[in-house]
Amino acid sequence: MIKEGVDLFRILNHGLIPGMLDASERFRRGEFFIPELLMSSRALQFGLNVLRPLIQERKNHKIAKVIIGTVKFDLHDIGKNLVTILLEGNGFEIIDLGVDVTPEKFVRAVEKHEAQMLAMSSLLTSTMSWMRFTIEQLQASGLSKKVKTLVGGAPVTPIFAKNIGADGYCREATSAPSTIRKLLGIDEDEGILVKQ
Numbered sequence: 001m002i003k004e005g006v007d008l009f010r011i012l013n014h015g016l017i018p019g020m021l022d023a024s025e026r027f028r029r030g031e032f033f034i035p036e037l038l039m040s041s042r043a044l045q046f047g048l049n050v051l052r053p054l055i056q057e058r059k060n061h062k063i064a065k066v067i068i069g070t071v072k073f074d075l076h077d078i079g080k081n082l083v084t085i086l087l088e089g090n091g092f093e094i095i096d097l098g099v100d101v102t103p104e105k106f107v108r109a110v111e112k113h114e115a116q117m118l119a120m121s122s123l124l125t126s127t128m129s130w131m132r133f134t135i136e137q138l139q140a141s142g143l144s145k146k147v148k149t150l151v152g153g154a155p156v157t158p159i160f161a162k163n164i165g166a167d168g169y170c171r172e173a174t175s176a177p178s179t180i181r182k183l184l185g186i187d188e189d190e191g192i193l194v195k196q
């Protein structure tokens, strides 16, 4: 498709992203199992590795800088990666810290990159508290005035998000771009999601 000149965002928004969302949905319905989910995730990453440098070359106007990662002791990254590509496809600049990210690492990255948004993922009830610890460290460092926080992941609920002082919560990756726009007060039209 790249050789044929198909728009890069079309490949992303109409190929890779719907493919992964479809795989997640089938997994939820019990039609797909862990191997299929992992294979889809790897295919997505492979595709992204091809697209990402080309997208960056186009130097699109970035609408905000987002630090993202899965919290300490948690290695689940399929959902987080889905959020990442949806945000990239919507014109956000992403700094992905990966998995097992300590509060200190999150805070350092926010400071270093002067990010407007910090997004955290957790898939284990035993690791959710690391979202709270990270927000507490942000508050202690004074950075919480400059950066908003968004949390997500299967065990995370709106009540939990509110209790730990997060600014936003999304149940689904697909609502992350609009939620972040709302939290940062960014106009809907500023997104660069490809027009059909």
Ligand code: B12
Residues within 6 Å of the ligand: 024, 027, 034, 037, 073, 074, 075, 076, 077, 078, 079, 080, 082, 083, 119, 120, 121, 122, 123, 124, 125, 126, 150, 151, 152, 153, 154, 155, 169, 170, 171, 172, 173, 174, 176
């Ligand atoms: C795949 C998987 C794994 C893979 C992870 C591979 C990878 N690269 O991610 C492997 C096999 C490594 C794994 C390991 C473990 N796992 Co596991 N795993 C799963 C499984 C089957 C699917 C998770 C997944 O990827 N779903 C698909 C994605 C797309 O969905 P999602 O992550 O929920 O994300 C969506 C939303 O939540 C949201 N979202 C997610 N993050 C964020 C972040 C933001 C900012 C936003 C806005 C949105 C958002 O967007 C996504 C799309 O809408 C779940 C079961 C399940 N049904 O969820 C168990 C599950 C999460 N695992 C579980 C457990 C216990 C473990 C292990 C401890 C097992 C063990 N005994 O070793 C280890 C822990 C390892 C560790 N330290 O993290 C439990 C957790 C139980 C609990 N309540 O804590 C679950 C629920 C299984 C179960 N029913 O027991 N696991």
